[in-house]
Each structure stands twice: as structure tokens, then as C-alpha cells.
Amino acid sequence: MxxxxxxxxxxxILVNNFVLAKFLGICPFLGVSKKLETAIxxxxxxxxxxxxxxxxxxxxxxxxxxxxxYFSHLSGLKFGFLQTLVFILVIAGLVxxxxxxxxxxxxxxxxxxxxxxxxxxTNCAVLGSAVINAKEGRGIIFSTIFGFSSAxxxxxxLLLFASIREKLELARIPKVFQGTSIALITxxxxxxxxxxxxxxxx
Amino acid sequence: MIILYxxxxxxxxxxxxxxxxxxxxxxxxxxxxxxVEKILSLLPGANCGGCGFAGCSDFAKSLSEGKAExxxxxxxSAEVRKLIAQVLGKSVSDYIRKVAVVLCGGSNNFARKxxxxxxxxxxxxxxxxxxxxxxxxxxxxxxxSCARVCPVNAIEICDGLAVVHSDIxxxxxxxxxxCPRNLIKLxxxxxxxxxxxxxxxxxxxxxxxxxxxxxxCRKCVKVAGEDEMLVDGFLVRTNYEKGPAADLPLRxxxxxxxxxxxxxxxxxxxxxxxxxxxxx
Amino acid sequence: xxYSHDNHLYFYGGVHPDDSKKLSACEPIKDAPxxxxxxxxxxxxxxxxxxxxxKKGDIVKKGQKIAEASxxxxxxxxxxxxxTVSAITEIIGVFGAIVPAIEITSDGKDEACESTKxxxxxxxxxxxxxxxxxxxxxxxxxxxxxxVVKLSPPKAKKIDTLIINGAECEPYLTADYxxxxxxxxxxxxxxxxxxxxxxxxxxxxGVEANKPDAIENLRKSHLLNEYGIEVxxxxxxxxxxxxxxxxxxxxxxxxxxxxxxxDVACVVQNIGTSxxxxxxxxxxxTLYERVTTITGxxxxxxxxxxxxxxxxxxxxxxxxxxxxxxxxxxxxxGPMMGLAQISLDTTIMKSSSGILLLGNEEIIQYRNxxxxxxxxxxxxxxxxLLPGPLSVYIENERFDLAEKEFVMDxxxxxxxxxxxxxxxxxxxxxxxxxxxxxxxxxxxxxxxKAK
Numbered sequence: 001m002x003x004x005x006x007x008x009x010x011x012x013i014l015v016n017n018f019v020l021a022k023f024l025g026i027c028p029f030l031g032v033s034k035k036l037e038t039a040i041x042x043x044x045x046x047x048x049x050x051x052x053x054x055x056x057x058x059x060x061x062x063x064x065x066x067x068x069x070y071f072s073h074l075s076g077l078k079f080g081f082l083q084t085l086v087f088i089l090v091i092a093g094l095v096x097x098x099x100x101x102x103x104x105x106x107x108x109x110x111x112x113x114x115x116x117x118x119x120x121x122t123n124c125a126v127l128g129s130a131v132i133n134a135k136e137g138r139g140i141i142f143s144t145i146f147g148f149s150s151a152x153x154x155x156x157x158l159l160l161f162a163s164i165r166e167k168l169e170l171a172r173i174p175k176v177f178q179g180t181s182i183a184l185i186t187x188x189x190x191x192x193x194x195x196x197x198x199x200x201x202x
Numbered sequence: 203m204i205i206l207y208x209x210x211x212x213x214x215x216x217x218x219x220x221x222x223x224x225x226x227x228x229x230x231x232x233x234x235x236x237x238v239e240k241i242l243s244l245l246p247g248a249n250c251g252g253c254g255f256a257g258c259s260d261f262a263k264s265l266s267e268g269k270a271e272x273x274x275x276x277x278x279s280a281e282v283r284k285l286i287a288q289v290l291g292k293s294v295s296d297y298i299r300k301v302a303v304v305l306c307g308g309s310n311n312f313a314r315k316x317x318x319x320x321x322x323x324x325x326x327x328x329x330x331x332x333x334x335x336x337x338x339x340x341x342x343x344x345x346x347s348c349a350r351v352c353p354v355n356a357i358e359i360c361d362g363l364a365v366v367h368s369d370i371x372x373x374x375x376x377x378x379x380x381c382p383r384n385l386i387k388l389x390x391x392x393x394x395x396x397x398x399x400x401x402x403x404x405x406x407x408x409x410x411x412x413x414x415x416x417x418x419c420r421k422c423v424k425v426a427g428e429d430e431m432l433v434d435g436f437l438v439r440t441n442y443e444k445g446p447a448a449d450l451p452l453r454x455x456x457x458x459x460x461x462x463x464x465x466x467x468x469x470x471x472x473x474x475x476x477x478x479x480x481x482x
Numbered sequence: 483x484x485y486s487h488d489n490h491l492y493f494y495g496g497v498h499p500d501d502s503k504k505l506s507a508c509e510p511i512k513d514a515p516x517x518x519x520x521x522x523x524x525x526x527x528x529x530x531x532x533x534x535x536x537k538k539g540d541i542v543k544k545g546q547k548i549a550e551a552s553x554x555x556x557x558x559x560x561x562x563x564x565x566t567v568s569a570i571t572e573i574i575g576v577f578g579a580i581v582p583a584i585e586i587t588s589d590g591k592d593e594a595c596e597s598t599k600x601x602x603x604x605x606x607x608x609x610x611x612x613x614x615x616x617x618x619x620x621x622x623x624x625x626x627x628x629x630v631v632k633l634s635p636p637k638a639k640k641i642d643t644l645i646i647n648g649a650e651c652e653p654y655l656t657a658d659y660x661x662x663x664x665x666x667x668x669x670x671x672x673x674x675x676x677x678x679x680x681x682x683x684x685x686x687x688g689v690e691a692n693k694p695d696a697i698e699n700l701r702k703s704h705l706l707n708e709y710g711i712e713v714x715x716x717x718x719x720x721x722x723x724x725x726x727x728x729x730x731x732x733x734x735x736x737x738x739x740x741x742x743x744x745d746v747a748c749v750v751q752n753i754g755t756s757x758x759x760x761x762x763x764x765x766x767x768t769l770y771e772r773v774t775t776i777t778g779x780x781x782x783x784x785x786x787x788x789x790x791x792x793x794x795x796x797x798x799x800x801x802x803x804x805x806x807x808x809x810x811x812x813x814x815x816g817p818m819m820g821l822a823q824i825s826l827d828t829t830i831m832k833s834s835s836g837i838l839l840l841g842n843e844e845i846i847q848y849r850n851x852x853x854x855x856x857x858x859x860x861x862x863x864x865x866x867l868l869p870g871p872l873s874v875y876i877e878n879e880r881f882d883l884a885e886k887e888f889v890m891d892x893x894x895x896x897x898x899x900x901x902x903x904x905x906x907x908x909x910x911x912x913x914x915x916x917x918x919x920x921x922x923x924x925x926x927x928x929x930x931k932a933k
Contacts, residue, residue, distance in 0.1 A: 092219075093220075093223060100230050317824040
């Protein structure tokens with residue numbers, strides 16, 4: 001059991017990092033990484049949403065959508081095709097709730113994140129996590145652990161990138177590379193660096 | 203059958219989610235002030251910081267809380283101010299927009315250098331090191347500290363002299379703080395006649411350092427109307443409370459050509475009686 | 483050249499430029515001839531400038547007070563010769579700005595004003611301190627901090643060690659060296675005066691090991707035993723003579739960041755100041771002249787001259803035979819921390835330790851190149867700062883980040899600019915940052931007061 005958990009966590013954080021190896025969730029990655037403080041805020045929000053979302057979606061999957069689910073046995077029909085719809089519904093709802101709570105409890109962070117907060121919804125990272133869990137057929141506990149670890153991996157990449165970008169602000173970048181260009185090049189180099197972890201976990 | 207069940211599943215999930223969101227929204231409600239939203243939509247949105255607050259939304263909030271005055275925004279035009287004042291239920295005095303002007307004419311062509319400066323190309327840094335090599339200790343250093351802070355790129359450095367494009371300038375005042383020699387002043391945009399010199403030295407000494415100083419001969423003071431040009435030792439300056447007519451530089455016959463109009467207004471066009479014409 | 487020394491505490495960093503002292507090291511101190519006119523700059527000390535107490539037309543005698551200390555941190559100013567005050571005027575000062583000055587036209591007689599001598603063994607510390615304050619003594623090493631303030635630490639700070647700076651770590655300068663060679667006894671008596679005022683038991687004179695004859699000379703004197711003074715030879719490294727580095731090398735104590743020597747129970751004074759203290763107490767002389775080294779590869783005959791304050795630099799260079807060849811920079815002070823001059827009309831002050839005429843091969847032409855993160859500057863900063871990253875922050879006007887990285891601790895010694903391969907003007911960046919941070923703190927204080 002411990003082995004399995006370790007494999008899932010290290011796999012999700014380092015080896016198959018959502019941003020740098022799977023290239024999911026690039027939008028908030030590039031959009032929120034200009035300042036370290038907003039990046040930390042965004043990481044917190046993503047960890048919360050992703051863990052909760054994978055928990056709820058894996059629950060629904062086990063109950064209704066999977067081939068061996070209770071509802072499937074009960075009705076004798078397969079509901080796998082509803083996967084995408086239901087997952088998106090759940091994730092959107094959860095993000096809305098997080099947004100409302102954040103507007104009340106942390107208004108500064110809310111205005112700093114701006115449009116990138118609801119973008120957690122439509123960004124493929126959370127949906128990807130849910131779908132991968134469904135494909136691998138993991139249990140609820142392991143799904144949640146996977147969701148949590150992949151969110152931590154996302155945060156790791158985001159915080160690393162934000163720190164680099166803060167330093168890049170002070171450097172003399174040639175005119176052709178200023179702005180998004182140098183950010184994307186840096187992201188590429190960071191992704192190459194994380195390639196060094198490949199093969200650690202299958 | 204399967205369609206029925208699918209619809210059922212989706213409805214149940216949606217219902218649960220909707221209820222959760224509804225309950226959360228009720229308990230975590232944040233009051234949005236419609237007044238702030240309205241003021242924000244009226245403000246120019248330059249986020250220049252000229253009001254002293256951190257951007258237009260911060261200023262809008264402070265306005266509705268009564269912590270700021272409508273006059274605080276230097277960029278808003280007179281009509282916008284009246285509208286904002288209406289929203290707040292206050293009245294506002296008549297206002298003429300201000301623009302910046304650099305009161306120095308000492309470009310590299312005209313002003314002499316006393317020594318070779320080898321250091322950082324920034325006015326505040328150069329001023330610390332023996333005045334950046336410029337002979338006149340009041341003159342513009344030309345290293346563009348003012349141009350760099352301008353949020354709308356209204357300042358151009360022409361041959362080592364900073365010149366403000368008054369048609370682009372929004373009057374936020376950032377350049378005034380940036381200049382280490384306090385050469386930039388915010389003046390009403392309707393007064394376009396300026397003495398482009400700020401040196402307090404004696405007239406005779408000034409001529410040794412620069413070709414276009416104000417030597418204090420007072421020709422313009424005599425030609426202009428009463429109190430329109432003020433004298434301060436060997437330096438004459440425009441009275442910005444009661445400005446002279448815009449064609450004064452043509453009539454006064456300034457011996458050093460330090461009397462002129464704000465860029466980009468030229469007095470060639472002014473001679474035809476068109477005050478608002480600009481250089482092409 | 484490897485000099486043996488008996489100092490085993492090495493401060494971090496520092497550079498070892500060629501000391502070029504041989505140009506003027508063998509020149510004995512000569513008195514400059516009397517000039518027709520002396521233009522004495524009023525603000526010659528750190529702190530408040532003194533208040534001028536003479537007016538045009540007044541007759542003054544040599545050594546007479548012409549400006550009065552206007553605050554606690556201020557110093558008196560005295561006339562360099564007898565004559566008439568011909569004008570209260572303005573001239574270009576050493577920093578390149580126009581400063582107030584008093585012009586005195588000499589009457590050729592060079593009459594001294596009345597003065598009283600004190601026998602230190604019969605005087606109290608308070609009387610000695612009053613005499614030093616009256617003589618207008620300031621730090622002659624270049625800082626020009628009023629000596630009376632340094633010798634009056636607040637009661638809470640106990641002082642147990644007096645350290646005398648004989649290191650003269652700046653290249654080219656040899657004024658203190660010649661003083662130690664030619665008048666060791668006077669210097670030691672001056673040191674003893676300071677020791678009596680402070681009431682300390684331990685007195686150490688630190689001299690860099692590249693001046694072995696000066697160390698020998700001091701050690702030969704019988705006064706060492708009489709006053710209990712130790713003479714230690716120091717490792718030859720710039721800036722060994724800086725206060726904090728000197729204290730560490732001689733006592734092992736580290737002055738805390740933003741602190742002063744009195745925080746570690748030490749007071750540091752310069753050899754030249756000690757000599758001036760001797761003259762003030764034993765001979766009743768006020769401070770109106772000092773030994774200045776005029777040297778460099780572009781002066782005809784380098785030398786050490788006793789110049790009066792108010793001597794124009796042009797006249798001083800004439801004394802040495804004039805300019806030879808193409809001179810690139812004329813520096814007041816040492817080559818590392820001195821200030822490049824824009825006019826030869828500026829005059830000698832109490833803090834003018836040297837006038838250097840340097841050629842192109844002896845100076846650095848600064849370029850606006852980016853920081854390549856080589857780390858050379860980090861290796862040499864004696865205050866253990868990060869000059870390269872600091873200069874990047876300041877270039878981008880992030881003075882908040884610069885303040886967090888302790889830019890206020892920078893002593894502007896110039897070691898970082900000396901080794902920077904990109905030839906960045908690092909010290910100018912730090913001067914700018916310090917000015918901005920001090921201005922911001924002032925405006926914050928004002929807005930706090932307004933509340």
C-alpha cells in the first residue's frame with residue numbers, strides 16, 4: 001500500500017508533472033506566474049479544487065459511471081459516455097464555490113488572480129486528472145491521492161517558474177524576446193530539465 | 203431507457219451542485235457597491251497613479267468612501283468630473299487640465315559641457331556626480347529619467363534636451379518627481395507661452411554656459427500685458443495664473459530665443475490667428 | 483611583494499592594487515609658500531556646516547576662527563593666514579556643486595593669532611576635549627567627521643580600546659607615512675591625548691606591512707612604553723584602513739550591520755588627526771593646514787606638501803612642476819574612493835588627503851554592459867554584500883529590494899568596481915540607491931509626523 005502511494009505521488013509530482021511533462025494547465029501557468037505571491041495563492045486554490053474535484057468525480061465514477069458501478073449493476077446499462085459532461089459539471093460547480101468563498105475571505109488574492117481563477121475550470125489540468133483516474137480505474141482513495149499529488153506537481157512547476165520570471169524582470173532581454181517569448185522559452189527549458197526524471201516510475 | 207437514466211443522473215448532479223452554490227452564495231455574500239462600479243466606468247482608466255492611489259479602482263473606492271476628492275484625478279476632463287460629481291451627489295469647481303513642460307532650452311547644440319561624464323545614463327545618478335558634466339547647474343541633463351517614467355510616452359529627448367508633447371501629456375505629474383533639477387512644471391494647458399530657462403545665475407554668467415538662456419532683459423515683460431510675465435532676479439517666467447497671449451514670442455523679440463510655445467504648437471501657424479494649430 | 487606582518491585576523495574580501503606609493507614615498511614633507519589669496523570652503527565636515535562669523539572687510543589673523551560650529555555634529559573653521567576677508571562668495575566644491583566659501587586676501591605678514599598651549603599631564607580630559615573642539619579638528623583620513631563628536635560617545639557606550647589608523651591603504655597616498663617617518667613622537671603624543679580624553683587602557687596603532695620603516699620608527703620611540711601604545715603591522719590589502727575592517731583585524735570584534743565602532747567599545751582615529759591634536763594642544767595651533775600627497779603619472783614632480791586650506795588645486799599642482807602630458811582624470815583623495823574633479827579652481831579642504839593626476843592607463847572607463855554574474859565583486863566586497871545583483875536591482879529602480887539586500891551598509895570603497903569585468907559603474911549605482919532610500923525615509927518620517 002505504501003509502495004503504491006509513493007509511486008503515485010512521485011509519479012504525479014516529478015515524473016509525469018502535469019504542466020511540464022503532460023502540458024496540461026498551461027494557461028494559468030503562464031498567466032499567474034509573473035509574481036511569486038499570486039503564484040502561491042493560485043497554487044493553494046488549485047490544490048484545493050483538484051483534490052476535492054478528484055474525490056467527488058471518483059466517487060461519482062465508482063457509483064454511476066464505471067462499468068462495475070452500483071448503478072450500472074442496478075439498471076443493467078453502461079453510462080461511461082456521460083463521463084465528460086458530469087466531470088465538467090462537478091468541476092465548474094466546485095470552482096464557483098471556491099470563487100465565492102475566496103471573494104469573501106481573501107479579496108486581495110481574488111482581485112490579484114482576476115480571470116485566472118475561473119480558468120481553473122476550463123483548464124485541462126483538473127479535467128485531465130479526473131479522466132486519468134477514470135481510465136486507470138483507481139479506487140476513491142488512490143484517486144484522491146493522485147489528484148492531490150498532481151496539484152502539488154502543478155504548484156511546484158508554477159512556483160519554480162514564477163521565481164525565474166521575477167528574476168527575468170530585472171534582466172536585459174533583447175527586444176525580440178521580450179514579454180511572452182522569453183517566458184515560453186524558459187518554460188521549454190524547465191520542461192527539458194524535468195525530462196531528467198523520466199523512467200523513475202513507469 | 204438509457205436516455206431517461208442519463209437525464210436523471212445529470213439532473214441529480216446539477217441539482218446537488220446548484221443547491222451547494224446557492225447555499226454558499228447566501229452565506230458568503232459580498233456587497234458590491236454599485237456606486238463604485240459606476241464611478242470606475244466613468245474614470246479615464248489610465249491607472250497612472252497621479253491621484254496618489256494605487257490605480258483607478260482604488261481611487262473609485264476611496265471616492266465613494268469620501269476619502270478622496272474628485273479633483274484628485276489630474277487626467278479626467280471637466281465633463282467627466284461633473285459626471286462623477288453627479289454620481290456622488292456633490293458639486294465640483296471649474297477645472298482646466300494641466301500638462302507638463304520642461305523649462306530648459308539647453309540642448310547639446312546650445313549648452314556647453316564643463317567635463318566629460320563617464321557613468322550611468324540616468325539623470326538622478328548623473329546629478330550626484332558633479333552635475334553630469336553640464337556647465338549650467340540648472341539645466342536639463344538629457345538622460346531621459348523623465349521619459350522613462352511617463353506612462354503615455356509623451357516626453358521625447360531631442361539632442362540631449364527633454365521635450366514634452368503637450369498633446370499627448372495627461373498631466374499625471376510623474377515626470378515632475380523624476381527630474382532631479384525640478385525643471386518640469388505642471389501648467390494649465392491653455393497657457394502655451396513659456397520661458398525655457400530656469401537658471402538663477404547672473405545674466406552675464408549664463409551666456410558663458412549656454413547660448414539660449416534668459417538673461418533677464420525684460421523685453422517680453424514690457425511687450426506683454428500687465429502681470430503676465432513675472433520677474434525673479436535675472437530670470438523671467440510666465441505668470442501661470444494669468445497667461446499672456448499665445449503669440450507673445452513673435453511680438454516680444456527675445457534676444458536669446460528662450461521665449462517660446464509648448465511643443466508641438468508652433469508660432470508660424472499662430473501668426474495666422476489659429477491658436478490650436480499644431481505642427482504637422 | 484610579500485610583506486610579513488603580525489596580524490592573523492583577515493577580513494573578508496578586499497583587493498590588492500599596485501600601491502604606486504614609490505612615486506612620492508621618499509619625498510619629505512615641504513611647506514608650501516604663502517599665496518596671495520585663499521578661498522576657504524565653509525562646509526568642510528560631515529554634519530552641519532559652520533556658521534560664518536566674519537564679513538567682507540574684516541581683518542583676520544592666521545588661525546583665527548572665521549566660522550563657528552552650528553550644531554553638535556559640526557566643527558569650527560579657521561583662517562589659513564593673516565589678511566582681509568575680501569569676499570563671502572561661492573566656488574565649485576570637491577563634489578562638483580557650487581558651495582559657499584570665504585575668500586581671504588593675504589597681507590604677506592602671516593601673523594598668528596593669540597593662542598594658549600596646554601600641558602596634557604596637568605589638564606583634565608574635559609579641558610583637552612574643549613581644546614580639540616576649539617581647534618576645529620575633523621577626521622583627516624578623508625571622512626572629515628568632527629573629532630570632538632567621536633571623542634564624546636554617549637554615556638551608555640563604554641569605550642575600552644583606541645585604535646589609530648596608520649594603514650593608509652589607498653594607493654598613491656603617502657602623507658600619513660611621511661608623518662610617521664618624520665614626526666613619530668608628535669604623532670604618539672597626539673595619540674596619548676585621545677587616550678586621555680577617552681580614558682582607555684588599550685591603544686593600538688595599525689600600520690600596513692608595506693611601510694616597514696614607519697613601523698620601525700614608531701617602535702623605536704620611548705613614548706610607546708610611557709603611554710602604553712602597541713604598534714601592530716597589518717596585512718597589505720585595500721581597504722585595511724576602513725574602520726570596521728581595522729577593528730576586526732586588531733581586536734577580532736565585528737561591528738554589527740548599520741552600527742558604529744562604539745557599539746563594540748572602540749574608537750578609531752587617523753594618524754593625521756593625531757598629529758593635528760598634538761599641534762592643537764601642545765602648540766595651541768588651530769587646524770588650517772594639512773599634509774597632502776600630490777602625485778600620479780601625469781605630474782612633473784610628485785611630492786608631499788603641507789598645504790593650507792583654501793589653496794586652489796591649480797596652485798598645488800604648480801608647486802609640483804605642473805601637468806605632464808595628457809591627464810585623463812584629476813582626483814581629490816585616493817584613486818579608489820576619491821572624487822574626480824571638474825574644475826581646478828576648487829580648493830584644499832581639511833579632508834584633502836591627496837591630489838592625483840592620472841593618465842588613461844591608470845583609470846577605468848566605465849561601460850554600460852550588463853552584469854554577467856561572474857561573482858568577482860562578491861569575492862572582494864569587504865562588507866560581504868552582493869554588488870552585482872544589487873546593481874541589477876538599482877538599474878531597474880527596485881530600491882526596495884536593494885534596501886533588503888543591505889545596500890545601506892556599502893561603504894563605497896570601490897573594490898567591486900575595480901574588479902568588475904563588465905566595467906560597470908557599481909559605486910555610482912550604490913550612491914544613487916542610498917540617496918533615494920534616505921530621501922524616502924525622510925518623506926516617510928515627515929508624513930508620520932504630520933499624522
